[in-house]
Amino acid sequence: MIINKKNNLKKTQNAQTQNSSREQKILPQRALYFCLALFSILSSSLFDSNQAHAQDRQERSSGSSYSKNSFFFEPALSLEYNIPAVSGAGDNKKFTNSEHFFKQVYNLENIALGAHIRFHESFGLNANWVQTNMDSTVIQHREPLAKEATYKVDHYNFSLLTYLPIIPRFFEFFGETGVAHIRSELAYSTISNRLVLEKSNQSRAFYGIGAQIALNDLTTIRLSGQRYVGNFGLLGSDYTTVRLGFLRFF
Secondary structure, three states, rough: HHHHHHHHHHHHHHHHHHHHHHHHHHHHHHHHHHHHHHHHHHHHOOOOHHHHHHHHHHHHHOOOOOOEEEEEEEEEEEEEEEEEEEEEOOOOOOOOOOHHHHHHHOOOOOOOEEEEEEEOOOOOEEEEEEEEEEEEEEOOOOOOOOOOOOEEEEEEEEEEEEEEEEEOOOEEEEEEEEEEEEEEEEEEEEEEEEEEEEEEEEEEEEEEEEEEEEOOOEEEEEEEEEEEEEEOOOOOOEEEEEEEEEEEOO
């Protein structure tokens, strides 16, 4: 029995070492891709030469070719930092993201990448993807843990935005309603040396509010919050996010 336990322990350690080495190879690639995307968006925002499109958006805002009832097509890419929070009703409220900001960026965690389409003064469409890792030393209704449990979330958001312009094309409030497809994994080991991996796929409605301000004709800073309806993933708790980032129109 003792020999078998030692062999099992060695196999587990070897597997963990292999997984760790794979992650070390993958993470720098993720960080490189993220940095390249960020550099591309920022550089094009600062040194953009597409004056025709900028002038077209400016003409709409000044009213020369724009009215409240007109439809148009203005696509943009979005890059936002996502802050998750588990709260409210439910069992597992102690899951948090304990990693510092730069490690989150390095691991491409809590970085929401997406696309946006503004098609009316009052309406727009949003689609984005984000992954989040959280941990906790306690899980309700399960065996006591040997170490921290990890909860990984990978979800896609699709939403309709309704705008309330305060200063048209400069400062606006907006409401958001949509649906999220969520894939989650809960991994933990118990004091009885039992490794557990639970998986879940679900769709949840969400709603939110936000505000945005235009830095120039092609770049907009956006702050928003989202609340997901019902128990989220495997935690059986309420889930909210706050996002800060920018849109780059093209």
